[in-house]
Amino acid sequence: MNQKILIKNGHVIDPSQNIDEICDVFIEDGKILKIEQKSSRAAGTPPPQPPLAKGGNEKGGMASPHTIEAKGMYVLPGFVDMHVHLREPGFEYKETIKTGTEAAVRGGFTSVCCMPNTKPVNDNSSVTEFIIRRSIQEGFCTVYPIGAITKGQKGEELAELSIMHDAGCIAFSDDGWPVKEALMMRRALEYSKILDVPVISHCEDLSLSSGGVMNEGLLSVTLGLQGVPAQAEEIIVARDISLAELTGARLHIAHISTAGSVELLRTAKKRGTADITAETCPHYFSATEEAVKGYNTNAKVNPPLRTKADVEAIKQGLADGTIDVIATDHAPHHSDEKLMEFDRAPSGISGLETAFGLCMKLVDEGVLTLKDLAEKMALTPSKIMRVKKGTLKSGSDADIVIIDTKKEYKIDAAAFRSKGKNTPFDGMSLKGAVVTTICKGKIYKWD
Amino acid sequence: MSLKSKDLVSIKDLEPEDLELILDTAAGFKDVLGRDIKKVPALRGKTTVNLFYEPSTRTRTSFELAAKRMSTDVINFAVSTSSVIKGETLKDTALTIQALGADFIIVRHSCSGVAAFLARNLNASVINAGDGINEHPTQALLDLFTIKEKKNTIKGLEVAIIGDILHSRVAKSDIYALIKLGAHVRLIGPPTLVPACMKDLGVEIFTDMNKGLKGVDIIMMLRIQMERQGKGFFPTTKEYFRNWGLNADRLARAKEDAIVMHPGPMNRGVEISSEVADGSRSVILEQVTNGIAVRMAVLYLLGGVRE
Numbered sequence: 001m002n003q004k005i006l007i008k009n010g011h012v013i014d015p016s017q018n019i020d021e022i023c024d025v026f027i028e029d030g031k032i033l034k035i036e037q038k039s040s041r042a043a044g045t046p047p048p049q050p051p052l053a054k055g056g057n058e059k060g061g062m063a064s065p066h067t068i069e070a071k072g073m074y075v076l077p078g079f080v081d082m083h084v085h086l087r088e089p090g091f092e093y094k095e096t097i098k099t100g101t102e103a104a105v106r107g108g109f110t111s112v113c114c115m116p117n118t119k120p121v122n123d124n125s126s127v128t129e130f131i132i133r134r135s136i137q138e139g140f141c142t143v144y145p146i147g148a149i150t151k152g153q154k155g156e157e158l159a160e161l162s163i164m165h166d167a168g169c170i171a172f173s174d175d176g177w178p179v180k181e182a183l184m185m186r187r188a189l190e191y192s193k194i195l196d197v198p199v200i201s202h203c204e205d206l207s208l209s210s211g212g213v214m215n216e217g218l219l220s221v222t223l224g225l226q227g228v229p230a231q232a233e234e235i236i237v238a239r240d241i242s243l244a245e246l247t248g249a250r251l252h253i254a255h256i257s258t259a260g261s262v263e264l265l266r267t268a269k270k271r272g273t274a275d276i277t278a279e280t281c282p283h284y285f286s287a288t289e290e291a292v293k294g295y296n297t298n299a300k301v302n303p304p305l306r307t308k309a310d311v312e313a314i315k316q317g318l319a320d321g322t323i324d325v326i327a328t329d330h331a332p333h334h335s336d337e338k339l340m341e342f343d344r345a346p347s348g349i350s351g352l353e354t355a356f357g358l359c360m361k362l363v364d365e366g367v368l369t370l371k372d373l374a375e376k377m378a379l380t381p382s383k384i385m386r387v388k389k390g391t392l393k394s395g396s397d398a399d400i401v402i403i404d405t406k407k408e409y410k411i412d413a414a415a416f417r418s419k420g421k422n423t424p425f426d427g428m429s430l431k432g433a434v435v436t437t438i439c440k441g442k443i444y445k446w447d
Numbered sequence: 448m449s450l451k452s453k454d455l456v457s458i459k460d461l462e463p464e465d466l467e468l469i470l471d472t473a474a475g476f477k478d479v480l481g482r483d484i485k486k487v488p489a490l491r492g493k494t495t496v497n498l499f500y501e502p503s504t505r506t507r508t509s510f511e512l513a514a515k516r517m518s519t520d521v522i523n524f525a526v527s528t529s530s531v532i533k534g535e536t537l538k539d540t541a542l543t544i545q546a547l548g549a550d551f552i553i554v555r556h557s558c559s560g561v562a563a564f565l566a567r568n569l570n571a572s573v574i575n576a577g578d579g580i581n582e583h584p585t586q587a588l589l590d591l592f593t594i595k596e597k598k599n600t601i602k603g604l605e606v607a608i609i610g611d612i613l614h615s616r617v618a619k620s621d622i623y624a625l626i627k628l629g630a631h632v633r634l635i636g637p638p639t640l641v642p643a644c645m646k647d648l649g650v651e652i653f654t655d656m657n658k659g660l661k662g663v664d665i666i667m668m669l670r671i672q673m674e675r676q677g678k679g680f681f682p683t684t685k686e687y688f689r690n691w692g693l694n695a696d697r698l699a700r701a702k703e704d705a706i707v708m709h710p711g712p713m714n715r716g717v718e719i720s721s722e723v724a725d726g727s728r729s730v731i732l733e734q735v736t737n738g739i740a741v742r743m744a745v746l747y748l749l750g751g752v753r754e
Binding site: 222294336340 | 459536537538556558559560561563564578579580581582613616619642644645647648
């Protein structure tokens with residue numbers, strides 16, 4: 001790890017400090033020392049020297065910093081993905097903490113929050129401790145475990161939320177599954193109030209979605225595939241909003257995909273009687289159910305890819321603040337598993353390495369600004385998870401991503417660091433790439 | 448003469464000209480079936496494999512007869528006694544069969560999209576004998592052939608398809624084929640089994656069978672699967688027959704010369720009464736005979752492995 005780093009001449013965007021201009025960023029010992037706005041320097045004065053290290057180095061002189069020239073680039077707080085599946089323990093053939101976090105940093109993420117649907121399920125402190133230990137040993141970035149709400153994610157008995165929180169869980173979710181019974185969800189929300197944590201809900205009415213493998217509509221009928229109506233998601237979104245209002249707990253809705261869900265959230269936020277946040281994923285604003293044509297299992301995901309109207313509503317929801325966060329729901333699978341009958345293939349898209357590029361399209365289209373991206377991908381998820389990330393404030397971890405918004409490239413799934421090559425976006429042309437990721441001062445430079 | 452693709456996976460992929468070509472070719476092969484020596488040497492030396500993951504007697508036998516009439520060697524890959532039970536994947540099973548030298552693979556599977564998957568991954572000609580609830584192309588082709596034989600045309604005919612449209616691969620293929628050749632299609636059945644969005648395909652949807660049968664030339668009945676009872680699609684087969692069963696009374700509402708079709712096997716008393724099934728307007732057995740001619744035509748036009 002480099003002791004002193006200087007990022008020069010980059011356009012720094014840090015919503016937490018309202019910075020949006022050319023600055024120099026000074027990093028020391030894995031922390032951000034300070035940011036110097038070029039505009040605040042009087043004309044004619046020489047650029048400042050990096051501060052003397054206390055005690056100096058062995059040679060007795062001033063150590064010169066590792067300098068990164070960022071002219072023409074943007075410098076943002078490292079992204080924080082509050083929804084990934086790292087698959088370890090239990091499904092290491094799909095992904096490990098090592099490969100998943102490597103994929104994360106490649107995508108510009110310096111922190112990830114991993115879901116508990118591992119084997120064994122992360123519903124106790126031992127598994128939590130294992131994940132944290134592994135991430136320290138082998139992880140490329142910070143890993144925050146999300147613990148299960150119920151034991152085994154079965155929706156029957158509460159898991160030991162406090163004890164897991166002590167061990168390091170920062171939020172709770174039965175993701176992969178909904179909490180089936182309203183009463184159980186109520187209890188979980190109420191009980192969670194003893195800790196300042198969000199309860200993250202995977203909204204799916206299993207009876208309506210049962211057997212479904214894609215969005216319900218004319219396309220599912222003509223492909224002969226069982227469909228999942230939008231209502232399967234919306235009914236539980238409505239239920240959980242109601243319960244959040246009843247209990248006063250902190251609710252976060254995972255992976256919303258439909259226009260109806262956006263509308264429910266918009267209305268709930270207007271009412272303002274509950275603490276509700278929501279996330280969507282890049283695939284819900286970048287693709288529709290048409291991607292399934294030809295029985296493309298790489299487009300099989302839960303919730304499924306929806307219609308054009310839903311995509312437009314998701315974009316509108318992002319633009320007007322109804323949707324707070326963009327998370328990937330990174331769900332890697334082994335290629336053998338996706339090379340199967342559509343009905344039998346597992347659902348999921350490997351998303352860490354395509355997220356930023358797909359989000360840049362929103363910036364190109366004028367739906368969001370880069371500052372909005374910094375909020376939705378770094379600052380807001382950090383706030384919701386109550387972690388000191390997503391910011392370039394002095395004293396914060398030097399978690400930084402440097403972006404070249406002009407760089408053009410094609411998505412190449414075969415080159416993913418993730419073990420999961422399952423993406424419907426392979427071959428897609430994008431503009432805007434992560435060129436350097438810095439995790440606590442450790443520099444990863446990408447071609 | 449041949450079809451553009453090496454496979455027959457889906458009616459949706461075919462042009463009207465392709466459908467006409469198959470029907471014309473089938474007419475020629477039907478003649479052969481009337482001769483003493485029912486053999487056509489065109490595909491001698493080729494190998495046909497029947498890969499049936501779902502049980503089937505009539506379709507498999509029909510394909511087997513057609514393949515033998517075209518002089519190919521036929522192998523029935525018995526799934527239940529094979530390595531599939533040992534957990535071999537679909538792709539591996541198919542590649543193995545190809546390595547054994549199959550020119551034609553006729554596949555029936557409970558998952559939609561399997562025929563397309565095999566067609567994409569194998570060099571052999573893949574014929575879809577029914578994939579999940581997606582399509583059953585050769586059934587639609589033999590239905591068209593039967594209609595054309597009886598009515599001389601498809602265009603402009605009023606065709607009613609009655610029953611569990613949602614779960615019927617036969618109905619789907621029929622709908623696509625009939626629309627391509629210019630027929631007017633009506634779907635009749637309970638709202639739970641006739642997807643409303645299908646009206647966007649250009650069909651008319653009825654829940655009232657008496658209304659729906661007025662002025663109809665062709666009545667196509669679909670089998671009601673017993674497993675669908677008790678799942679909320681309809682209460683009992685007794686109630687189903689009351690609303691959507693074809694009896695002589697209902698038949699009288701259609702045109703005087705309307706014909707009755709059924710892909711088989713029939714559930715007598717559930718979707719169709721014996722009186723109608725065995726009556727003079729039924730062409731159900733002719734459909735079976737025509738099936739062989741149509742399948743011979745498909746094999747002939749696909750012609751085997753392309754270089």
